Amino acid sequence: MDRAEATGLGVAVAGHLALLAALSLGLASVTRPMMQSDPIQVSFVDEVGLQAAVTEAQMEDPAEAMAPELGPMEEAAPTSPETPTPEPTPVEKAAEPAPAPTPKEASKPAPSRPAPKAKPREKQRSSRLGDDFLKGITDKSQGKATKPRAAVSSRDMASLAQAIIRQIKPCYVVPSGGVDIDEIVTVFRLQLNRNGSVRKVSLEEQEGVNSANRDYARQMAEAARRAILRCAPLDLPADLYAGGWDDMDIGFRPSSLG
Amino acid sequence: MGESMKRAALFILAIAAVAAPAGAQERLRVDITGGIAAPMPIAIPPMPTPNPASTAAGNTAELGRQVAAIVTNDLKNSGLFSPLPPGSLRPVSYPEVTAPNFTYWSGSGAQALVQGFVQANGDGSLTVGCYLYDVFARTELDRQGFVVTPQYWRRAAHKCADTVYTRLTGEGPYFDSRVVYVSETGPKGKRIKRLAIMDQDGANHRFLTNGQSTVLTPRFAPNMQTITYMSYDGNRPRVYIYDIGSGRQRLLVNQPNMTFAPRFSPDGRYVIFSMAVGGNTDIYRVSAGGGAPQRLTNAPGIDTGGSYSPDGSQIVFESDRGGSQQLYVMNANGSNQRRISFGGGRYATPVWSPRGDMIAFTKIGGGFRIGVMTPSGSGEKILTSAWQDEAPTWSPNGRVIMFFRTAQGSGRTDLWSVDLTGVNERRIPTPLDGSDPAWSPLLP
Numbered sequence: 001m002d003r004a005e006a007t008g009l010g011v012a013v014a015g016h017l018a019l020l021a022a023l024s025l026g027l028a029s030v031t032r033p034m035m036q037s038d039p040i041q042v043s044f045v046d047e048v049g050l051q052a053a054v055t056e057a058q059m060e061d062p063a064e065a066m067a068p069e070l071g072p073m074e075e076a077a078p079t080s081p082e083t084p085t086p087e088p089t090p091v092e093k094a095a096e097p098a099p100a101p102t103p104k105e106a107s108k109p110a111p112s113r114p115a116p117k118a119k120p121r122e123k124q125r126s127s128r129l130g131d132d133f134l135k136g137i138t139d140k141s142q143g144k145a146t147k148p149r150a151a152v153s154s155r156d157m158a159s160l161a162q163a164i165i166r167q168i169k170p171c172y173v174v175p176s177g178g179v180d181i182d183e184i185v186t187v188f189r190l191q192l193n194r195n196g197s198v199r200k201v202s203l204e205e206q207e208g209v210n211s212a213n214r215d216y217a218r219q220m221a222e223a224a225r226r227a228i229l230r231c232a233p234l235d236l237p238a239d240l241y242a243g244g245w246d247d248m249d250i251g252f253r254p255s256s257l258g
Numbered sequence: 259m260g261e262s263m264k265r266a267a268l269f270i271l272a273i274a275a276v277a278a279p280a281g282a283q284e285r286l287r288v289d290i291t292g293g294i295a296a297p298m299p300i301a302i303p304p305m306p307t308p309n310p311a312s313t314a315a316g317n318t319a320e321l322g323r324q325v326a327a328i329v330t331n332d333l334k335n336s337g338l339f340s341p342l343p344p345g346s347l348r349p350v351s352y353p354e355v356t357a358p359n360f361t362y363w364s365g366s367g368a369q370a371l372v373q374g375f376v377q378a379n380g381d382g383s384l385t386v387g388c389y390l391y392d393v394f395a396r397t398e399l400d401r402q403g404f405v406v407t408p409q410y411w412r413r414a415a416h417k418c419a420d421t422v423y424t425r426l427t428g429e430g431p432y433f434d435s436r437v438v439y440v441s442e443t444g445p446k447g448k449r450i451k452r453l454a455i456m457d458q459d460g461a462n463h464r465f466l467t468n469g470q471s472t473v474l475t476p477r478f479a480p481n482m483q484t485i486t487y488m489s490y491d492g493n494r495p496r497v498y499i500y501d502i503g504s505g506r507q508r509l510l511v512n513q514p515n516m517t518f519a520p521r522f523s524p525d526g527r528y529v530i531f532s533m534a535v536g537g538n539t540d541i542y543r544v545s546a547g548g549g550a551p552q553r554l555t556n557a558p559g560i561d562t563g564g565s566y567s568p569d570g571s572q573i574v575f576e577s578d579r580g581g582s583q584q585l586y587v588m589n590a591n592g593s594n595q596r597r598i599s600f601g602g603g604r605y606a607t608p609v610w611s612p613r614g615d616m617i618a619f620t621k622i623g624g625g626f627r628i629g630v631m632t633p634s635g636s637g638e639k640i641l642t643s644a645w646q647d648e649a650p651t652w653s654p655n656g657r658v659i660m661f662f663r664t665a666q667g668s669g670r671t672d673l674w675s676v677d678l679t680g681v682n683e684r685r686i687p688t689p690l691d692g693s694d695p696a697w698s699p700l701l702p
Contacts, residue, residue: 152286161288174293175338175427177657177679179615189285212615216428222392223293226369229394248286255292 152244160236160244167234172227174254178216183208186224187251194241196233201225204249224252295679297340298426301368301393302330303347305386306355311378314408318384321411322376325386328415329372331459332433333423336658337682342368355389360396368393372422384411388418390425400425412461413701430613430655433458436698437660438476438485439673441465442691446669451693453487453500458653458697460687466500475519475649476500478698479546480526486510488518497531499546511544511551519562522546523590524570530554532562541575541592554592565609565617566590567633574598574608574617574633585619587633598635607649612699613656616678620648620661628661628676641680649693654700660686662693 152160174181187204203225209217228250236245305322315321326344333339347366350358355373363371371391379385383405390399402421404414413434420431441454453466453473466485467473476487485500489507497517500507510529511517520531530543533551539560542551555561557579564575574587585599585608599605603623610617616630626646631638646664653660660675671693673686686692 157286160286164288165290168288169290169292170294172290172293173296173298175298176295177677178428179613215430219426219428226392226394227290227293230369244286248288251287251289252293253289253291 152240152242156240156244160240163236164234164245164248164250168227168231168250171231172223172252174223175216175219176254178213178219180210180213181216181220181254183210184213184217184220185251185253186221187249188224188228189247189249190228191247192232192234192236192241192245194238194246196235198229198232201228220252220254223254224250227252295681297338298370299342299368300333300339300370300372300422300426301342301347301363301366302326302333302344302372303350304344305374305376306350306352307376307378308352309377313378313384314382315384315411318376318378321384322374325374325376325411325415325418326372328412328459329419329422332416332419335459335682335684336423337677337684338423338427342366355387358389358391360391360393363391363393370399370422370426372418374418379405383407384414386411386414386418388421390422412457416457416459429657431700432653432655432657434701435654436478436482436701437673437686437695438466438478438698439662439688439695440473440476440693441688442671442693453485454688454692455502456688463689466502466505475694475696477521477696479522480524480699482698482701486520486522486529488520497529499529508548510548511542512548513551519564521565523566524568530564530566530573532560532564541573554588555595557595561586563607567610568612568614572610572633574610576606576608576619583622585617585631585635598633599631599638600635601631601638609650609652611652611656612654613652616656618650618652618659620650628659630659630678639680641676641678642674642683647674649695651695651697653697660695660697662695664693 185207187206189200189202189204190198191200193199203221206217206221234245304326307318307322310317310319312318313321316324330341330344334341350373352375355375358371358373369392371393372388373391374386374388377385377387384407386404386406387401388404389401391397392399400421402418404417406414416434417431419433423429423433424431435458436455437458438453438455441452442449444450450469451472451474452469453476454463455466456463471489471491473490474488476485478485483502485502487498487500488495489498491498494514495516495518497510497520498507499510510520510531511533513533516534517531520529522529527546528543529546530541531551532539533542538558539562540553540555540557541561541564542553544551554564554573555575555577557577559577559579561575561577561579564573566573571590572587573590574585576583577586578584580597583604583606584597585605586595586597588595598617599619601621603621605619606622607620608617609619610633611630615632617633618628618630621627621629621640625644626648627640627644628642628647628650629638629640641659642661642663644663645666647661648664650659650661652658657678658675659678660673662671663674664671671691673688673692673695674683675686676683686695
């Protein structure tokens with residue numbers, strides 16, 4: 001064979017040998033993550049805090065809560081005190097009860113972006129627009145124009161979450177033995193007053209409800225609400241109220257017990 | 259000029275893109291996993307009556323107290339509730355029944371409140387009203403009214419307890435049901451066994467047979483008009499159908515062979531049973547009215563203990579065709595027979611849960627114990643650990659298992675029950691000893 005062929009063959013052989021070596025040394029292997037079957041208690045720090053926590057009193061008013069200031073704790077309609085009318089059949093619902101289904105929150109807050117990536121840009125002095133054209137937006141205090149929530153650092157968020165779990169979990173009593181109930185995650189939105197008492201608690205959503213556990217979904221939601229109401233008022237640090245525990249989502253999930 | 263305008267416009271867009279998300283920080287999210295499985299504290303004060311009146315069942319004021327007591331016992335015995343002691347509860351006035359004093363009950367520690375009333379109607383019937391409230395949310399959760407003839411007043415109380423139970427747990431009801439079992443008395447080796455029937459809480463107990471011939475494994479028909487069992491009448495063990503109304507029994511299959519372990523299909527049209535033919539015992543199916551039996555299994559050894567799935571499509575049974583007693587599942591027509599028990603040891607007396615998700619059985623090996631597994635054989639869990647527990651039967655909602663326990667040495671037998679999760683193991687009081695219990699469907 002000629003030189004070109006020999007060179008090509010040599011390169012091919014060398015390449016194959018290199019690949020073989022790489023594979024046998026595990027350099028190109030794929031690791032599969034272990035599947036966790038049981039839910040474990042983890043707290044995610046998912047706020048990428050690119051700015052430091054505001055510890056001094058640079059406290060602006062937090063964003064207006066979506067609910068009115070003195071929202072009612074429950075949405076149940078008052079029941080009229082009528083006696084049930086007797087019916088001839090043994091089992092007859094005498095009057096339609098008025099259970100308290102909680103309306104889903106119509107709007108969720110906009111999904112978060114990570115904290116602003118860029119420092120505020122320098123104004124472009126040479127434009128025809130006035131110097132103070134962008135005054136409100138470039139104000140260093142976090143964009144007053146959109147009434148944002150004050151910043152709480154990611155580390156504080158994580159320790160806040162742990163404190164809230166410690167205070168509410170002892171009141172979280174779940175009827176056990178239902179089919180597949182540990183699949184159901186019930187999320188409540190909880191808004192607290194500064195003294196830790198409940199201003200408003202409302203059901204946000206329930207995930208994991210399937211045909212097997214549908215019968216238990218309501219009881220799961222009620223157990224979660226009861227946990228919040230029983231253990232309120234909560235005792236949490238005042239300096240983390242605004243933007244922290246004034247308005248939060250709590251997800252409840254029964255683990256498989258017995 | 260155009261250039262600087264363009265730059266200004268871009269600058270504005272850039273600032274807008276940055277400033278808007280700078281404000282929208284996400285809410286704090288907390289995740290709580292794992293709750294406590296504790297019984298729910300509940301208050302069931304004595305029920306008032308609008309007009310105290312005398313009825314065939316007693317005075318309505320006294321009935322109000324007893325209805326509250328029945329509801330209290332049903333909920334307490336389920337293991338999922340802890341009722342406040344009835345003696346500690348102040349009586350409730352009639353107007354308060356529909357307008358509860360939540361402030362008072364919040365301080366009592368109860369999370370739920372049951373109030374009601376008993377009223378005598380002009381035609382001699384009784385009305386029992388039943389209201390369930392959430393103490394924390396201060397709302398009404400459910401209300402039901404039941405009109406019954408006086409002899410069935412206890413059923414109204416059980417229906418009220420069922421209303422409360424289902425609303426607070428999400429499970430199906432089971433308190434308004436009955437149990438048939440074999441009542442036993444006498445010394446070991448000379449036992450007298452009689453068929454008996456009672457409410458699931460032990461009330462309204464009645465003997466059905468006189469003990470002249472031994473009766474085993476009684477089971478209800480789905481419509482609860484008849485019971486099937488095996489009887490040694492005439493010293494030949496065979497399956498009979500007993501009519502509760504008339505008190506008369508008839509032979510199910512008119513053959514001389516030994517037949518035993520009968521069970522109805524969920525629709526009541528068929529009875530499956532075991533029959534020994536030429537030294538081989540297999541499972542057969544016959545129309546509930548009688549007729550020619552149809553063979554479902556045909557394996558060497560003993561196939562017995564057939565139990566239908568609640569949808570009637572499959573049957574679980576025990577067989578020693580593999581060398582030791584194990585559990586097998588097959589289609590209702592006998593096809594696709596496959597073993598499901600592989601946990602080591604021997605398995606017998608399988609019963610499919612009315613909820614469909616579990617099969618209860620007796621596990622043999624170092625004693626007899628009650629266990630459950632899924633219909634595919636996974637998730638095996640042993641629920642009891644005494645010397646000899648056997649013959650499980652399910653409550654109508656598939657939540658509670660009743661079985662019988664033999665005491666070591668004395669040989670005394672008693673009925674016991676345990677929750678599906680293994681808690682709340684308790685004895686069912688019976689006038690004499692008891693064995694072979696079978697739980698009825700829910701009464702309509």
